[in-house]
Amino acid sequence: AAFDYGREARAGHWIVLLAYGLATAVILWGLHFDAARDRPWLPLAATTFDAAVAVYVIADHAFSASPARHATDAVSALPAYLFLLQTGLRFRPTLVASFAGLVAAGWVGTLVALRVTGAGESNDILSREIPRLLTFAAAAIFVLYASIWTSRAARSTLQAWRERLLLARFLPAGIETVASDPTGAVSERRATVLAVDLRGSSELARMQPPARFVAWLLEIRALVHDAVTASGGIVDKYVGDGVLALFLEGDAERQARSTRRCSSAGTSARSTRFSP
Numbered sequence: 001a002a003f004d005y006g007r008e009a010r011a012g013h014w015i016v017l018l019a020y021g022l023a024t025a026v027i028l029w030g031l032h033f034d035a036a037r038d039r040p041w042l043p044l045a046a047t048t049f050d051a052a053v054a055v056y057v058i059a060d061h062a063f064s065a066s067p068a069r070h071a072t073d074a075v076s077a078l079p080a081y082l083f084l085l086q087t088g089l090r091f092r093p094t095l096v097a098s099f100a101g102l103v104a105a106g107w108v109g110t111l112v113a114l115r116v117t118g119a120g121e122s123n124d125i126l127s128r129e130i131p132r133l134l135t136f137a138a139a140a141i142f143v144l145y146a147s148i149w150t151s152r153a154a155r156s157t158l159q160a161w162r163e164r165l166l167l168a169r170f171l172p173a174g175i176e177t178v179a180s181d182p183t184g185a186v187s188e189r190r191a192t193v194l195a196v197d198l199r200g201s202s203e204l205a206r207m208q209p210p211a212r213f214v215a216w217l218l219e220i221r222a223l224v225h226d227a228v229t230a231s232g233g234i235v236d237k238y239v240g241d242g243v244l245a246l247f248l249e250g251d252a253e254r255q256a257r258s259t260r261r262c263s264s265a266g267t268s269a270r271s272t273r274f275s276p
Contacts, residue, residue, distance in 0.1 A: 023049045047087055047099045054080035055106030062110050062129055077132055081139065088143040091154065096147045100140035107133045191246050192255035194233065194262060196224050198241035217241060231262035 023045070061076035080103050087099045111133070114125055198204075198220060205213050224243045225235050233247040245262070247255040 020053050047095045050083040051099050051102035054083050054103050059110040084143055088147050091151045093148045096144045191248050192259050194245040194259050196243040201241040227262050227265040231258045
């Protein structure tokens with residue numbers, strides 16, 4: 001746009017480019033200072049400036065009477081498509097919709113101005129500009145759809161990994177916490193349940209200071225967790241002063257042996273680590 005498609009350079013081109021450069025510098029400066037929290041308007045401002053430049057190039061080209069205008073039709077629409085792709089890569093559908101809406105509105109406004117003013121060969125210009133506008137609209141719909149789909153997939157993946165990280169503290173490796181194939185067939189699995197309860201906990205809670213009782217309770221949970229995982233089981237849940245553990249590996253005999261081994265290990269550890 002700086003050379004006006006073969007005509008002499010105009011001051012307006014350089015003013016627009018300078019304004020866009022300054023706006024970009026301000027936005028980059030704002031992003032440097034935690035824009036996500038303090039300046040949520042910056043992404044929308046950047047999108048608006050991109051749309052303004054794209055519309056300016058399109059409008060300037062449409063009103064041009066230069067013989068080279070037809071040869072530069074594709075070049076004049078290039079900023080709109082490049083900015084559209086750039087906005088789509090942000091994976092924020094609202095920004096994509098905003099950019100596409102602003103550019104389409106500016107493009108329609110340009111066509112209306114051409115029709116009203118009768119600038120140049122209006123009929124020829126309109127017959128060329130309308131298909132270009134429709135092509136941009138189709139591309140914008142595709143990019144918007146891709147942005148929505150990608151954003152949803154990313155959120156779903158992040159949520160699944162967040163659940164995995166939260167539950168990984170209690171489950172051993174190899175236990176799936178998020179189904180990779182929710183439509184898969186349901187299968188039966190034998191499990192042995194071990195219930196652990198703190199005897200006399202109510203009386204102990206009345207006799208001891210709350211802080212000391214809570215410390216004992218947490219130590220008992222840690223003791224049970226270590227004994228269960230060392231014996232090949234997993235802790236299912238903590239219920240007050242009790243613990244439920246599952247043993248899933250092997251047949252019933254192997255699970256029973258693991259449960260007995262866990263009970264023996266817990267009793268030995270209790271005598272050395274827990275002495276009220």
